[in-house]
Amino acid sequence: MEKPFSLEIKHDDNKQEVILSGELIINHADIIKEELMKTIDFSKHLNVKVDNPTGxxxxxxxxxxxxxxxxxxxxxxxxxxxxxxxxMSALVVNAGFRDLFKL
Structure with a gap:
């Protein structure tokens, strides 16, 4: 079964980048969290990109x-x-997270 979200992780020597898209909602929160926690190195710079989520x-x-x-x-x-x-931008802004996502 295909996941309703996409999670891509790129690592190099000093940093890592996570790109997330698709349905980033409560229904998938546990699996997104599980996948991220398995792959994030908490000793390296982290850049997270949320790329045009459908939710x-x-x-x-x-x-x-x-x-x-x-x-x-x-x-x-x-x-x-x-x-x-x-x-989605209006939703994020209206929820008070404009600055968090640099919108």
């Missing part, structure tokens, strides 16, 4: 915030950026 909700945003906080507590670089459709 996003507060559960996913809270999970990303928890990763950001873990990085900040360790003094490690963390970057988050997002590209959204107009509808």
């Amino acid at each position: 996003i909700d507060i559960t996913f945003i809270q999970f990303i915030l928890s990763i950001k906080l873990a990085y900040e507590n360790k003094g490690l670089p963390f970057n988050l950026e997002g590209t959204f459709s107009d509808d």
Whole structure:
């Protein structure tokens, strides 16, 4: 069965990049979290890109915030950026997360 979301991770010597798209919603939160936690190296810079998700909700945003906080507590670089459709952008902005995703 094909997953309703996409998670791509790129590693190099000092940093890693995670690209997420598709349905980033509560229905898939556990599997997204499981896959990310297995592959993220919490000793390297992390760049997270949310790329035109078809759905996003507060559960996913809270999970990303928890990763950001873990990085900040360790003094490690963390970057988050997002590209959204107009509808998804309005949802994120109206929920108060404009600055988080640099919209």
